[in-house]
Amino acid sequence: MVLTDKLITYFNKIMPLTDSEAQAIADSVCIGKYKNGDLLLKEGQIASECYFVLKGCVRQYYMIDGEEKTSNFYTEEQWVVSFTSFIQQQPADHYLECIEDTILVVGNEQREEDMYRANSKFETISRMVLEKIISEQQALQARYVTDTPEQRYLHLLQSNPQLVQRVPLYQLASYIGVKPESLSRIRKRITDRSRTTKV
Amino acid sequence: MVLTDKLITYFNKIMPLTDSEAQAIADSVCIGKYKNGDLLLKEGQIASECYFVLKGCVRQYYMIDGEEKTSNFYTEEQWVVSFTSFIQQQPADHYLECIEDTILVVGNEQREEDMYRANSKFETISRMVLEKIISEQQALQARYVTDTPEQRYLHLLQSNPQLVQRVPLYQLASYIGVKPESLSRIRKRITDRSRTTKV
Numbered sequence: 001m002v003l004t005d006k007l008i009t010y011f012n013k014i015m016p017l018t019d020s021e022a023q024a025i026a027d028s029v030c031i032g033k034y035k036n037g038d039l040l041l042k043e044g045q046i047a048s049e050c051y052f053v054l055k056g057c058v059r060q061y062y063m064i065d066g067e068e069k070t071s072n073f074y075t076e077e078q079w080v081v082s083f084t085s086f087i088q089q090q091p092a093d094h095y096l097e098c099i100e101d102t103i104l105v106v107g108n109e110q111r112e113e114d115m116y117r118a119n120s121k122f123e124t125i126s127r128m129v130l131e132k133i134i135s136e137q138q139a140l141q142a143r144y145v146t147d148t149p150e151q152r153y154l155h156l157l158q159s160n161p162q163l164v165q166r167v168p169l170y171q172l173a174s175y176i177g178v179k180p181e182s183l184s185r186i187r188k189r190i191t192d193r194s195r196t197t198k199v
Numbered sequence: 200m201v202l203t204d205k206l207i208t209y210f211n212k213i214m215p216l217t218d219s220e221a222q223a224i225a226d227s228v229c230i231g232k233y234k235n236g237d238l239l240l241k242e243g244q245i246a247s248e249c250y251f252v253l254k255g256c257v258r259q260y261y262m263i264d265g266e267e268k269t270s271n272f273y274t275e276e277q278w279v280v281s282f283t284s285f286i287q288q289q290p291a292d293h294y295l296e297c298i299e300d301t302i303l304v305v306g307n308e309q310r311e312e313d314m315y316r317a318n319s320k321f322e323t324i325s326r327m328v329l330e331k332i333i334s335e336q337q338a339l340q341a342r343y344v345t346d347t348p349e350q351r352y353l354h355l356l357q358s359n360p361q362l363v364q365r366v367p368l369y370q371l372a373s374y375i376g377v378k379p380e381s382l383s384r385i386r387k388r389i390t391d392r393s394r395t396t397k398v
Contacts, residue, residue: 062345071344083334087327094341120319127322128286130329135282137336142293144343145270145376146261177344 004029006054007105010077014128021119028115032106040080040096040104047085047092049108053078056102057166061174062094070174072140073099073163079133080104100166144177150186152176157190203228205253206304209276213327220318227314231305239279239295239303246284246291248307252277255301256365260373261293269373271339272298272362278332279303299365343376349385351375356389 004026011017011025031054034040041047043063051058051074058080060072071094074080085092086109115122143152153176157164164172173183203225210216210224233239233255240246242262250257250273257279259271270293273279284291285308314321342351352375356363363371372382 062341064345069345071341081333083330083337087330087334116323120322123319123322123326124315127326127329130326130333131282131286134280134329134333134336135286137333137340138282141336141340141343142261142270144340145373146263146268174344 030106034098034102038098047082051080052105054103056100070171149178229305233297233301237297246281250279251304253302255299269370348377
Protein backbone atom coordinates (compact mmCIF):
# COMPACT_ATOMS: atom_id res chain seq x y z
CA MET A 1 0.00 0.00 0.00
CA VAL A 2 1.36 3.42 -0.95
CA LEU A 3 1.88 5.52 2.18
CA THR A 4 -0.44 8.33 1.10
CA ASP A 5 -3.28 5.82 0.59
CA LYS A 6 -3.75 5.76 4.36
CA LEU A 7 -4.55 9.46 4.41
CA ILE A 8 -6.89 9.15 1.41
CA THR A 9 -8.70 6.21 3.02
CA TYR A 10 -9.08 8.31 6.17
CA PHE A 11 -10.56 11.27 4.21
CA ASN A 12 -12.79 8.92 2.19
CA LYS A 13 -14.41 7.74 5.43
CA ILE A 14 -15.24 11.36 6.27
CA MET A 15 -16.47 12.34 2.79
CA PRO A 16 -16.18 10.23 -0.39
CA LEU A 17 -13.55 11.57 -2.80
CA THR A 18 -13.52 11.35 -6.58
CA ASP A 19 -10.43 9.81 -8.22
CA SER A 20 -9.17 13.23 -9.26
CA GLU A 21 -9.65 14.62 -5.76
CA ALA A 22 -7.76 11.66 -4.30
CA GLN A 23 -5.03 12.24 -6.88
CA ALA A 24 -4.85 15.94 -6.00
CA ILE A 25 -4.25 15.00 -2.37
CA ALA A 26 -1.67 12.35 -3.25
CA ASP A 27 0.19 14.86 -5.45
CA SER A 28 0.31 17.59 -2.81
CA VAL A 29 1.19 15.52 0.24
CA CYS A 30 4.65 15.60 1.85
CA ILE A 31 5.85 12.60 3.82
CA GLY A 32 8.42 12.91 6.60
CA LYS A 33 10.36 10.04 8.19
CA TYR A 34 11.62 10.52 11.73
CA LYS A 35 13.74 8.52 14.17
CA ASN A 36 12.79 7.57 17.71
CA GLY A 37 13.76 10.58 19.83
CA ASP A 38 13.41 13.21 17.07
CA LEU A 39 11.73 16.42 18.24
CA LEU A 40 9.09 17.91 15.93
CA LEU A 41 8.60 20.96 18.13
CA LYS A 42 10.36 22.48 21.14
CA GLU A 43 9.04 24.78 23.84
CA GLY A 44 9.54 28.38 22.64
CA GLN A 45 9.44 27.51 18.92
CA ILE A 46 6.58 28.61 16.68
CA ALA A 47 4.93 25.59 15.05
CA SER A 48 5.07 25.86 11.27
CA GLU A 49 3.86 22.32 10.53
CA CYS A 50 0.99 20.00 11.37
CA TYR A 51 1.08 16.23 11.06
CA PHE A 52 -0.98 13.11 10.40
CA VAL A 53 0.49 9.88 11.77
CA LEU A 54 0.90 7.14 9.15
CA LYS A 55 3.08 4.95 11.40
CA GLY A 56 4.64 5.40 14.81
CA CYS A 57 3.92 7.50 17.84
CA VAL A 58 4.33 11.15 18.79
CA ARG A 59 4.27 12.29 22.40
CA GLN A 60 3.29 15.77 23.55
CA TYR A 61 4.86 16.85 26.83
CA TYR A 62 5.45 19.89 29.00
CA MET A 63 8.64 20.55 30.94
CA ILE A 64 7.60 21.68 34.43
CA ASP A 65 10.37 22.36 36.97
CA GLY A 66 12.67 19.98 35.12
CA GLU A 67 10.07 17.22 35.01
CA GLU A 68 8.38 15.96 31.83
CA LYS A 69 4.57 15.97 32.02
CA THR A 70 3.01 13.97 29.18
CA SER A 71 -0.31 15.37 27.97
CA ASN A 72 -0.96 13.25 24.89
CA PHE A 73 0.12 10.43 22.61
CA TYR A 74 -0.73 10.40 18.92
CA THR A 75 -0.61 7.15 16.96
CA GLU A 76 -1.77 5.88 13.55
CA GLU A 77 -4.60 7.95 11.95
CA GLN A 78 -4.37 10.77 14.46
CA TRP A 79 -3.58 14.43 13.81
CA VAL A 80 -0.78 16.16 15.67
CA VAL A 81 -1.40 19.91 15.68
CA SER A 82 -0.23 22.39 18.31
CA PHE A 83 -3.16 24.66 17.52
CA THR A 84 -2.28 27.68 19.67
CA SER A 85 1.20 27.85 18.21
CA PHE A 86 0.36 26.80 14.64
CA ILE A 87 -2.76 28.96 14.21
CA GLN A 88 -1.97 31.96 16.39
CA GLN A 89 1.77 31.82 15.69
CA GLN A 90 2.66 31.90 19.37
CA PRO A 91 5.73 30.21 20.87
CA ALA A 92 4.84 26.64 21.85
CA ASP A 93 4.58 25.84 25.56
CA HIS A 94 5.34 22.16 25.00
CA TYR A 95 7.41 19.60 23.10
CA LEU A 96 6.45 17.08 20.39
CA GLU A 97 8.71 14.03 20.34
CA CYS A 98 8.67 10.91 18.17
CA ILE A 99 8.90 8.05 20.64
CA GLU A 100 9.20 5.41 17.90
CA ASP A 101 10.54 5.53 14.34
CA THR A 102 7.66 7.49 12.84
CA ILE A 103 6.25 8.31 9.40
CA LEU A 104 4.09 11.42 9.13
CA VAL A 105 2.19 13.41 6.55
CA VAL A 106 3.58 16.92 6.99
CA GLY A 107 1.29 19.86 6.34
CA ASN A 108 1.86 23.58 6.54
CA GLU A 109 -0.28 26.70 6.18
CA GLN A 110 0.62 27.28 2.53
CA ARG A 111 -0.18 23.73 1.42
CA GLU A 112 -3.41 23.85 3.41
CA GLU A 113 -4.51 27.15 1.82
CA ASP A 114 -3.59 25.89 -1.66
CA MET A 115 -5.80 22.82 -1.16
CA TYR A 116 -8.78 24.94 -0.04
CA ARG A 117 -8.36 27.27 -3.01
CA ALA A 118 -8.15 24.33 -5.44
CA ASN A 119 -11.37 22.75 -4.18
CA SER A 120 -13.70 24.05 -1.48
CA LYS A 121 -14.62 20.44 -0.66
CA PHE A 122 -11.21 20.14 1.05
CA GLU A 123 -12.23 22.94 3.39
CA THR A 124 -15.43 21.05 4.25
CA ILE A 125 -13.35 17.93 4.96
CA SER A 126 -10.99 20.00 7.07
CA ARG A 127 -13.93 21.34 9.08
CA MET A 128 -15.18 17.80 9.65
CA VAL A 129 -11.72 16.62 10.72
CA LEU A 130 -11.58 19.49 13.21
CA GLU A 131 -14.98 18.50 14.62
CA LYS A 132 -13.65 14.96 15.07
CA ILE A 133 -10.53 16.26 16.85
CA ILE A 134 -12.61 18.42 19.22
CA SER A 135 -14.88 15.48 19.93
CA GLU A 136 -11.86 13.36 21.00
CA GLN A 137 -10.34 16.26 22.92
CA GLN A 138 -13.58 16.91 24.85
CA ALA A 139 -13.82 13.23 25.78
CA LEU A 140 -10.18 13.22 26.94
CA GLN A 141 -10.63 16.33 29.08
CA ALA A 142 -13.85 15.00 30.60
CA ARG A 143 -12.01 11.91 31.80
CA TYR A 144 -9.72 14.06 33.97
CA VAL A 145 -12.86 15.32 35.74
CA THR A 146 -14.99 12.17 35.87
CA ASP A 147 -12.46 9.35 36.27
CA THR A 148 -9.96 8.29 38.91
CA PRO A 149 -6.40 7.63 37.64
CA GLU A 150 -7.18 3.89 37.82
CA GLN A 151 -10.30 4.38 35.68
CA ARG A 152 -8.28 6.44 33.20
CA TYR A 153 -5.72 3.64 32.97
CA LEU A 154 -8.44 1.00 32.51
CA HIS A 155 -10.01 3.13 29.78
CA LEU A 156 -6.65 3.36 28.04
CA LEU A 157 -6.19 -0.42 28.30
CA GLN A 158 -9.56 -0.87 26.66
CA SER A 159 -9.50 1.90 24.03
CA ASN A 160 -5.86 1.71 23.00
CA PRO A 161 -4.32 -1.52 24.39
CA GLN A 162 -1.34 -1.29 22.02
CA LEU A 163 -0.31 2.08 23.40
CA VAL A 164 0.20 0.62 26.87
CA GLN A 165 2.74 -1.81 25.36
CA ARG A 166 4.47 0.85 23.28
CA VAL A 167 5.02 3.56 25.86
CA PRO A 168 7.40 3.67 28.88
CA LEU A 169 5.75 3.49 32.32
CA TYR A 170 6.85 6.97 33.49
CA GLN A 171 5.25 8.61 30.43
CA LEU A 172 1.99 6.69 30.87
CA ALA A 173 1.93 7.58 34.58
CA SER A 174 2.24 11.29 33.90
CA TYR A 175 -0.45 11.04 31.18
CA ILE A 176 -2.98 9.55 33.59
CA GLY A 177 -1.91 12.04 36.26
CA VAL A 178 0.02 9.96 38.81
CA LYS A 179 3.61 9.19 39.85
CA PRO A 180 5.21 6.08 38.27
CA GLU A 181 5.07 4.21 41.62
CA SER A 182 1.30 4.83 41.81
CA LEU A 183 0.83 3.44 38.31
CA SER A 184 2.82 0.34 39.34
CA ARG A 185 0.40 -0.11 42.27
CA ILE A 186 -2.61 0.42 39.96
CA ARG A 187 -1.25 -2.22 37.55
CA LYS A 188 -0.68 -4.66 40.42
CA ARG A 189 -4.24 -4.13 41.72
CA ILE A 190 -5.65 -4.79 38.24
CA THR A 191 -3.53 -7.93 37.81
CA ASP A 192 -4.51 -9.20 41.29
CA ARG A 193 -8.19 -8.58 40.58
CA SER A 194 -8.08 -10.38 37.24
CA ARG A 195 -6.31 -13.35 38.93
CA THR A 196 -8.99 -13.46 41.64
CA THR A 197 -11.73 -13.33 39.02
CA LYS A 198 -10.19 -16.19 37.04
CA VAL A 199 -9.88 -18.47 40.13
CA MET B 200 -26.69 47.11 21.05
CA VAL B 201 -28.78 44.56 19.17
CA LEU B 202 -28.16 41.08 20.58
CA THR B 203 -26.94 39.59 17.31
CA ASP B 204 -24.31 42.37 17.00
CA LYS B 205 -22.23 40.51 19.58
CA LEU B 206 -22.00 37.46 17.31
CA ILE B 207 -21.21 39.60 14.26
CA THR B 208 -18.49 41.48 16.19
CA TYR B 209 -17.05 38.12 17.20
CA PHE B 210 -17.00 36.84 13.58
CA ASN B 211 -15.60 40.17 12.35
CA LYS B 212 -12.58 39.69 14.61
CA ILE B 213 -11.95 36.32 12.96
CA MET B 214 -12.52 37.48 9.38
CA PRO B 215 -13.89 40.87 8.28
CA LEU B 216 -17.48 40.65 6.97
CA THR B 217 -19.14 42.83 4.35
CA ASP B 218 -22.40 44.55 5.34
CA SER B 219 -24.43 42.06 3.35
CA GLU B 220 -22.65 39.10 4.95
CA ALA B 221 -23.29 40.59 8.41
CA GLN B 222 -26.93 41.09 7.42
CA ALA B 223 -27.21 37.48 6.21
CA ILE B 224 -26.00 36.29 9.62
CA ALA B 225 -28.32 38.65 11.50
CA ASP B 226 -31.28 37.43 9.41
CA SER B 227 -30.59 33.74 9.96
CA VAL B 228 -29.75 33.79 13.64
CA CYS B 229 -32.11 32.39 16.31
CA ILE B 230 -31.91 33.73 19.84
CA GLY B 231 -32.98 31.66 22.85
CA LYS B 232 -33.65 32.99 26.35
CA TYR B 233 -33.26 30.57 29.24
CA LYS B 234 -33.80 30.70 32.99
CA ASN B 235 -31.28 29.78 35.66
CA GLY B 236 -31.62 26.00 36.05
CA ASP B 237 -32.87 25.28 32.52
CA LEU B 238 -31.30 22.18 30.95
CA LEU B 239 -30.15 22.49 27.33
CA LEU B 240 -29.15 18.83 27.13
CA LYS B 241 -29.59 15.76 29.29
CA GLU B 242 -27.54 12.56 29.48
CA GLY B 243 -28.99 10.11 26.95
CA GLN B 244 -30.43 12.79 24.64
CA ILE B 245 -29.01 13.43 21.18
CA ALA B 246 -27.86 17.05 20.83
CA SER B 247 -29.69 18.78 17.99
CA GLU B 248 -28.48 22.31 18.76
CA CYS B 249 -25.26 24.19 19.34
CA TYR B 250 -24.97 27.53 21.12
CA PHE B 251 -23.01 30.77 21.37
CA VAL B 252 -23.28 32.59 24.70
CA LEU B 253 -24.43 36.21 24.41
CA LYS B 254 -25.08 36.59 28.13
CA GLY B 255 -25.03 34.20 31.08
CA CYS B 256 -23.32 30.94 31.88
CA VAL B 257 -23.77 27.31 30.84
CA ARG B 258 -22.27 24.47 32.86
CA GLN B 259 -21.35 21.08 31.44
CA TYR B 260 -21.45 18.24 33.96
CA TYR B 261 -21.43 14.47 34.22
CA MET B 262 -23.49 12.46 36.69
CA ILE B 263 -21.17 9.84 38.18
CA ASP B 264 -22.60 7.56 40.90
CA GLY B 265 -25.15 10.23 41.81
CA GLU B 266 -22.51 12.95 42.02
CA GLU B 267 -22.25 15.91 39.63
CA LYS B 268 -18.79 16.32 38.08
CA THR B 269 -18.39 19.69 36.37
CA SER B 270 -16.16 19.59 33.31
CA ASN B 271 -16.65 23.07 31.87
CA PHE B 272 -18.25 26.50 32.15
CA TYR B 273 -19.11 28.56 29.10
CA THR B 274 -19.64 32.32 29.43
CA GLU B 275 -19.95 35.31 27.08
CA GLU B 276 -18.42 34.79 23.60
CA GLN B 277 -17.91 31.07 24.04
CA TRP B 278 -19.37 28.21 22.01
CA VAL B 279 -21.27 25.41 23.68
CA VAL B 280 -21.21 22.34 21.47
CA SER B 281 -21.42 18.72 22.60
CA PHE B 282 -19.48 17.59 19.57
CA THR B 283 -19.70 13.82 19.94
CA SER B 284 -23.47 13.98 20.32
CA PHE B 285 -24.15 16.85 17.88
CA ILE B 286 -21.86 15.67 15.08
CA GLN B 287 -22.00 11.89 15.44
CA GLN B 288 -25.61 11.87 16.65
CA GLN B 289 -24.78 9.76 19.69
CA PRO B 290 -26.62 9.99 23.02
CA ALA B 291 -24.94 12.61 25.21
CA ASP B 292 -22.96 11.38 28.22
CA HIS B 293 -23.38 14.67 30.07
CA TYR B 294 -25.72 17.54 30.93
CA LEU B 295 -25.73 21.20 29.85
CA GLU B 296 -27.36 23.50 32.40
CA CYS B 297 -27.86 27.27 32.43
CA ILE B 298 -26.59 28.36 35.84
CA GLU B 299 -27.72 31.97 35.34
CA ASP B 300 -30.49 33.54 33.28
CA THR B 301 -28.86 33.07 29.89
CA ILE B 302 -29.24 34.37 26.32
CA LEU B 303 -27.86 32.18 23.54
CA VAL B 304 -27.57 32.11 19.79
CA VAL B 305 -29.07 28.73 18.91
CA GLY B 306 -27.71 26.91 15.87
CA ASN B 307 -28.65 23.60 14.33
CA GLU B 308 -27.30 21.46 11.50
CA GLN B 309 -29.79 22.76 8.93
CA ARG B 310 -29.11 26.44 9.63
CA GLU B 311 -25.37 25.72 9.58
CA GLU B 312 -25.55 23.92 6.21
CA ASP B 313 -27.73 26.69 4.74
CA MET B 314 -25.14 29.29 5.72
CA TYR B 315 -22.30 27.32 4.11
CA ARG B 316 -24.31 26.86 0.91
CA ALA B 317 -25.17 30.57 0.79
CA ASN B 318 -21.54 31.66 1.09
CA SER B 319 -18.44 29.48 1.35
CA LYS B 320 -16.79 32.21 3.43
CA PHE B 321 -19.00 31.12 6.33
CA GLU B 322 -17.43 27.67 6.15
CA THR B 323 -13.97 29.25 6.35
CA ILE B 324 -15.08 31.22 9.41
CA SER B 325 -16.52 28.05 10.91
CA ARG B 326 -13.20 26.27 10.37
CA MET B 327 -11.36 29.13 12.09
CA VAL B 328 -13.82 29.08 15.01
CA LEU B 329 -13.21 25.34 15.39
CA GLU B 330 -9.44 25.90 15.43
CA LYS B 331 -9.95 28.46 18.20
CA ILE B 332 -12.11 26.03 20.18
CA ILE B 333 -9.50 23.25 19.88
CA SER B 334 -6.79 25.65 20.94
CA GLU B 335 -8.70 26.47 24.15
CA GLN B 336 -9.60 22.83 24.70
CA GLN B 337 -5.95 21.70 24.34
CA ALA B 338 -4.84 24.34 26.85
CA LEU B 339 -7.56 23.27 29.29
CA GLN B 340 -6.64 19.59 29.04
CA ALA B 341 -2.93 20.34 29.43
CA ARG B 342 -3.60 22.07 32.73
CA TYR B 343 -4.97 18.82 34.19
CA VAL B 344 -1.58 17.25 33.44
CA THR B 345 0.79 20.12 34.24
CA ASP B 346 -0.90 21.93 37.13
CA THR B 347 -1.81 21.09 40.71
CA PRO B 348 -5.44 21.84 41.70
CA GLU B 349 -4.16 25.01 43.45
CA GLN B 350 -2.41 26.13 40.27
CA ARG B 351 -5.58 25.43 38.27
CA TYR B 352 -7.57 27.56 40.70
CA LEU B 353 -5.00 30.39 40.55
CA HIS B 354 -5.09 30.23 36.75
CA LEU B 355 -8.89 30.51 36.83
CA LEU B 356 -8.67 33.50 39.21
CA GLN B 357 -6.34 35.16 36.76
CA SER B 358 -7.91 34.22 33.43
CA ASN B 359 -11.58 34.42 34.37
CA PRO B 360 -11.91 36.22 37.76
CA GLN B 361 -15.63 36.88 37.20
CA LEU B 362 -16.38 33.16 36.91
CA VAL B 363 -15.10 32.51 40.42
CA GLN B 364 -17.69 35.00 41.72
CA ARG B 365 -20.51 33.63 39.57
CA VAL B 366 -20.22 29.92 40.27
CA PRO B 367 -21.01 27.92 43.47
CA LEU B 368 -18.01 26.51 45.34
CA TYR B 369 -18.94 22.82 44.85
CA GLN B 370 -19.08 23.25 41.06
CA LEU B 371 -15.74 25.08 40.96
CA ALA B 372 -14.17 22.40 43.17
CA SER B 373 -15.25 19.59 40.88
CA TYR B 374 -14.03 21.57 37.84
CA ILE B 375 -10.51 21.90 39.26
CA GLY B 376 -10.61 18.27 40.37
CA VAL B 377 -10.93 18.41 44.17
CA LYS B 378 -13.57 18.06 46.89
CA PRO B 379 -15.26 21.29 48.10
CA GLU B 380 -13.41 21.12 51.45
CA SER B 381 -10.05 20.99 49.61
CA LEU B 382 -11.00 24.06 47.58
CA SER B 383 -11.89 25.88 50.81
CA ARG B 384 -8.39 25.03 52.12
CA ILE B 385 -6.81 26.19 48.85
CA ARG B 386 -8.73 29.49 49.08
CA LYS B 387 -7.63 29.95 52.70
CA ARG B 388 -3.97 29.30 51.79
CA ILE B 389 -4.16 31.87 48.99
CA THR B 390 -5.81 34.49 51.26
CA ASP B 391 -3.24 33.84 54.03
CA ARG B 392 -0.37 34.17 51.58
CA SER B 393 -1.70 37.42 50.14
CA ARG B 394 -2.13 38.79 53.71
CA THR B 395 1.47 37.83 54.58
CA THR B 396 2.74 39.46 51.40
CA LYS B 397 0.88 42.69 52.14
CA VAL B 398 2.28 42.96 55.74
